[in-house]
Amino acid sequence: MTLPAHGPVLALTTGEPAGIGPELTLLLAAGKALSARVVAVGDPQLLAERAAMIERPVELLELAPGEPVPPPRAGLLPVWPVALREPSLPGRLATANAGYVLETLDVAVRACLAGHAGGMVTAPLHKGVVLDAGHAGFTGHTEYLRDACGVDEVVMLLATGSALHAREAGWRGNAALRVALATTHLPLREVADAITEARLERILRILHADLQRWFGVARPRIAVCGLNPHAGEGGHLGREELDVIIPCLERLREDGLLLDGPLPADTLFTPRHLAEVDAVLAMYHDQGLPVLKYAGFGRAANITLGLPLVRTSVDHGTALDLAGRGIADPGSLCVAVELAADMAHRGSMVSSS
Known part of the structure; x- marks a missing residue:
């Protein structure tokens, strides 16, 4: 296997739309260039609205999984579009968007399994709103990804x-x-x-x-x-x-x-x-x-x-009280991306040896 010249592609799901996940994604893209080609999985209109709200100009580039992803560049955010079920406001949960959140995970998993991404990184979701929307038995990212990948234990x-x-x-x-x-x-x-x-x-x-x-x-x-x-x-x-x-x-x-x-x-x-x-x-x-x-x-x-793919995430929750204010700290998301990039690189070397 030939390793990509600009690092692996990582699918970054933007999480609960009413939380800090979308703006953490934007803050990450607005900062210094990363060691991986990060593609946001989420609603482009939502990201554009939050970018304006927190005053972080970011160029959004809509792509489909499998299309070439450009090298990482500060201020550029490629996006694999997934449409919100209804408009979202910071801090205001809506059960209608629970299906949207799960769809972003499904898109990322499919991209990894198809070889369009070397791994996935997840911004925080809100378990309560997913359960309130009728997805009985949902306990979080970890167990959902276990079932989506068809493995017995993670x-x-x-x-x-x-x-x-x-x-x-x-x-x-x-x-x-x-x-x-x-x-x-x-x-x-x-x-x-x-x-x-x-x-x-x-x-x-x-x-x-x-x-x-x-x-x-x-x-x-x-x-x-x-x-x-x-x-x-x-x-x-x-x-x-x-x-x-x-x-x-x-x-x-x-x-x-x-x-x-x-x-x-x-x-x-x-x-x-x-x-x-x-x-x-x-x-x-x-x-x-x-x-x-x-x-x-x-x-x-x-x-x-235990998954057949790389998955990392942040160490915190949706922080609804901080959403839309531009003050959330993207530090954990940066760590998650860098870890995923390194893990994907190591996995590629193991596969090619």
Whole structure:
């Protein structure tokens, strides 16, 4: 495979139209030239209106997937058009546009699978408005993309901007992190039942393989959190470590995976432990992500592993209260784009070798 001269094409879905996604996309395009050819997936009229509203002149170039995408240039934003279902105002959700948001994802996925894009980056959507529109069972980007790509399991990984080459950078304490999740958007009372040996094995194998594929880590070392305080204290504070987590880790170690743990989460996220590992697997959403977001909020990205394509996203929500004001920070979106570009480049090299 010959790598593109101007970096990969990345499909950037513009997210909830009433939120900050459209203007973050415009702020990204108005800034310095990127290392990838970014194509917005969204409504051109919406983008033109928001550009005028936030006073950021951006030239919109409407294209169809498969048409040549020009080299990145500050002030230019190629667009794959998807029409809003009804006009959108900043900060005002409309259930009619939930289908529009999902269509942007479908367009991006099809483009990636057809080879028109090397990866996709997603601006934030609003789960509540999608559910209110009648899309029952919708739980977010991660699970929607899993189903759209026809895979059985995906892994949510969040990484700070410096974490692409975290160990080479020496980790610098908590300044660089990769944190994956064994469970994602579940009520806390359901987490323990969801953590099974089979599930943990699938997730750890995906994390191991994709650290190799997308991040170039030849022999990944992964630190695994316990579920309970003190990692169960030998069974006195819960038996999930003894009955589920430890047997799973022992079996995977026999297959050559480098796994530390289970370790108490309250001491795992310290420089001494992080200095020796390439990623951390947390058992649930609020076990690992508060640490990562404290270390790098606004400069981190969400990555979906286990898909047949590259997907990254921002580390924040729709920020309806900031929409239309031109003050939203595009830092996380910049990180997501740069990570996706690097991952797509690595994936291309693996495919061509």
